[in-house]
Amino acid sequence: MADEQRFGEFVVVRRTAEHVAELVLDRPKAMNAVSSAMAAAITAACQALTADRSVSVTVLTSSHDRAFCVGADLKERNSLTDAELVRQRPHARAAYTGVLDLPMPAIAAVHGFALGGGFELALACDVIVADETAVVGLPEVSVGVIPGGGGTQLLPRRVGAARAAELVFSARRVPAQEAAAIGLVDQLVPAGEVRAAALGLADCIAANSPVGLRAAKRALRLGHGLDLRAGLEVEDAAWRSVAFSGDRAEGVAAFNEKRTPRWPGE
Secondary structure (H helix, E strand, O other), X not given: OOOEEEEOOOEEEEEEEXXXXXXXXXXXXXXXXXXXXXXXHHHHHHHHHHHOOOOOEEEEEEOOOOEEEOOEOHHHHHHXXXXXXXHHHHHHHHHHHHHHOOOOOEEEXXXXXXXOHHHHHHHOOOEEEEEOOOEEEOOHHHHOOOOOOOHHHHHHHHHOHHHHHHHHHHOOOXXXXXXXXXXXXXXXXXXXOHHHHHXXXXXXXXXXXXXXXXXXXXXXXXXXXXXXXXXXXXHHHHHHHHHOOHHHHHHHHHHHHOOOOOOOOO
16 A cells, blocks of 8 residues: 555545554545545545555544544435435445454544544444544434444443443433543543544554454454353454464564564464
8 A cells, every 4th residue: 555545535544654554534624524425435445454464553533623523424415315315325334334344453533523423433443542622422313313333333332231322312422531431432632632642552553463463353353242152262263363373473483582573464
């Protein structure tokens, strides 16, 4: 992947370090509202990232000063007929699934508004870093729909069923301090520092084995919600996929030789 690559008009992928990619939501005039064109661009960018074995961590960021993403483009939605909305649904869903299915660790860097589908994009990541300006929530029932980008499934996994129900049913917006206190976000940093903090975390993660990172993510995702014995089988399968890898051999050698590993990534 090039140092910077644009996908459609509204998404940019940048290589900020050797093994870190930044997926930038770049529709500032609409506060990154997810239109059909933007959804297609997110999907295409995620497909490219998935295929790039040199990327160990992806960071999802925004180019807008006051918003991460305000969710679906309701102006566009209002212009669609029922038949057009049905045809558009798989393409919208693919954008959220694209982020969720990234095989490497993904970090969301949230500032300002992250509402509806915008917060669902963050929920699709493994870690959410937010700054003190962040306001998050799933307000879909207030406009007659429900969270459709994974929110009803991802939010309970993050904060529990009862808390998720209260947040979805009330449609309320949650400010940064409360969001951190109840687990809607994982790290809270001062205003203006979220991108640097998320990229710093990505650099720390990317120092580890890319093979190990992908296998660990697979075990975490596939094992969640299973009974313990089934989860341990998922873990064992992931362990076997890395136990005889080049990364494992290099990691052991580097440890014994007291040097920094040079990961082959295979």
